[in-house]
Amino acid sequence: MEMCIESNAIVIDRRRANEILGILKRCKALRKELKIKHINDSVVIPIYSDDIILKCIDSQGATLNISKHCFEYKYREIIHGxxxxxxxxxxxxxxxxxxxxxxxxxxxxxxxxxxxxxxxxxxxxxxxxxxxxxxxxxxxxxxxxxxxxxxxxxxxxxxxxxxxxxTKTIHKEHGILIAVDIAKTYFNPSLSTEHSLVAKELSYARSILDLFTGVGPFALHIAKISNSYIVACDINRDALKLLRESIEMNRLKGYIDILEIDSINFIENRGFIGKFDAIIMNLPHHAYKLICSALEVVKSSGKIYLYIISKNVNEAIDMVNRELYECRAKGVISSYRKVLDYAPRRYIYRIVIENIALHKF
Ligand SMILES: C[S@@+](CC[C@H](N)C(=O)[O-])C[C@H]1O[C@@H](n2cnc3c(N)ncnc32)[C@H](O)[C@@H]1O
Known part of the structure; x- marks a missing residue:
């Protein structure tokens, strides 16, 4: 079915069409993206009709009656652009x-x-x-x-x-169904590539701790492609309830264990020492302060995926290195990626930290 776009328009006798079209073009009134219609001896022309345009048409000596009409786009592909x-x-x-x-x-x-x-x-x-x-x-x-x-x-x-x-809906990301309630939980569809990239990078890992899981997009992406054990934590009960729904909706290879906890307290008190191949910490304002605790919780061969907000990558690396220095440099930065624009001149970076036990100096 053709799309109907309602627009202000003028209906004129076809014999005046060229003269009026000239005036409309000079006054930049013509809506060029819409198809002009021909009805019997009349022509229906779609126009813009702000005050400035009407004054311009007036000054050209034309008085026009404006009415609403329905038009088709001139080029169907215009809708895509x-x-x-x-x-x-x-x-x-x-x-x-x-x-x-x-x-x-x-x-x-x-x-x-x-x-x-x-x-x-x-x-x-x-x-x-x-x-x-x-x-x-x-x-x-x-x-x-x-x-x-x-x-x-x-x-x-x-x-x-x-x-x-x-406010509740089911979002589809790389074939994975994610239950989201935008009034009760965090969810950012612009992170879909990041969720998928991290899942692929961690497909070798057998045990993963997702500390600030929200509705669980990282956990679901990982469990979809690998036979891993994921502990998904959050303080938001509604988010975890939605994650349970998503687990039911998807055919997952891995297993997701859900924990409603204060992850900051939990990790600072060194819950699960040395048990995880990887830890994901997506709480960009705060997570970098948990680096030392996370290094104790991850296996010596493990990795930490940390999200951090900063002006540029050098500042992000400095912030992380300062924390690493505090915990006697038990970890090193092994990669980074700019993930999202956060605010004017502020970005979210993903920094991967590996345990220093792996690196020989
Ligand atoms: C930026 S969202 C990230 C959600 C998810 N990882 C994603 O990619 O969509 C941060 C999450 O951390 C949770 N959170 C904040 N403080 C927390 C805490 N102390 N303990 C556990 N979860 C917390 C929030 O409820 C929220 O779901």
Whole structure:
């Protein structure tokens, strides 16, 4: 079925079409991405109609009656290259609204999250934003505006925009089903490549401790591809309940043991000494302070996957090395990777630390 884009338009006699098209082009009023329609002896032309454009048309000596009409895109492929801003501008028929939202959309299952910069416009354009997001992503059912991630559980503040009012969904990542409730748990779909890369790197490991597991994406990715034993810990009961659901939904090779604990206390008190081939610590604000404890808990041949926020990789390495110095340099950095943009000029890095027992100097 062809997509219908509603737009402001003018209907004119076909004999005036060339003259009026010339004026519309000069005033930059013509919506070039939409197909002009011909109905009997009339031509229906899609236009932008802000005040400046209307004044311009007026100054060219044309008085036009504007009405709403439904148009098709001129090129079907334009929909693939079009971003949310452009789509919303098309729907609303104004070029200002695009400035108020992000051009990208985060999709978690059938829920879309977008950034809205002009909150006062949210109420007015709720329906148009919902329509724009669903046109670009037909499988989306629900749309929220994203706020900041905060609190101990690292849950994102959200504001409902439109669609079905729900917060729970099933997200699919590299073929793995992950139950997520965006109102109760942390989840970032931009980490999917990271989850998969770490699982592949650790496919040799038999025992893994995932200290800040959340809804368990690292644990699920690892258990999907390798026959390993994973201890998945978190302080957020809702997140662990969702992880249990995900374990039921996926056919896993490995076994995930779930522990509802304060992982910081737990590791500082050296729970499970020397038992794990690898430890994952994805609590980027705090995890680097746990390096010395983690080195005691990992096997001497083991690895620590640490996530850290910093301005650049050198700063991240310095922060880690300072901690390693504190615990008499029992570990060395063996690799690093820039994972995500976190804030302006702040990034999340993954730093891998190996036990120094492996390295000869
Ligand atoms: C940044 S999220 C990471 C979630 C997951 N690893 C992922 O990649 O989606 C951090 C998680 O740490 C948990 N957390 C924070 N403080 C904790 C603590 N003291 N003990 C255990 N879990 C904690 C939060 O509940 C949250 O689920």
């Amino acid at each position: 079009i971003d949310l801003r452009k789509m919303l501008e098309n729907i609303v028929g104004s070029r200002d609204i695009g400035e108020c939202i992000s051009s990208s959309i985060d999709i978690i299952g059938d829920i879309a999250l977008i950034e809205v910069y002009c909150r006062d416009l949210l109420e007015r354009y709720r329906e148009a934003i919902t329509e724009a997001v669903i046109k670009l992503n037909p499988s989306v059912r629900t749309i929220y505006a994203k706020g900041i991630v905060e609190g101990m559980h690292r849950v994102r503040n959200i504001v409902f925009i439109g669609g079905e009012e729900k």
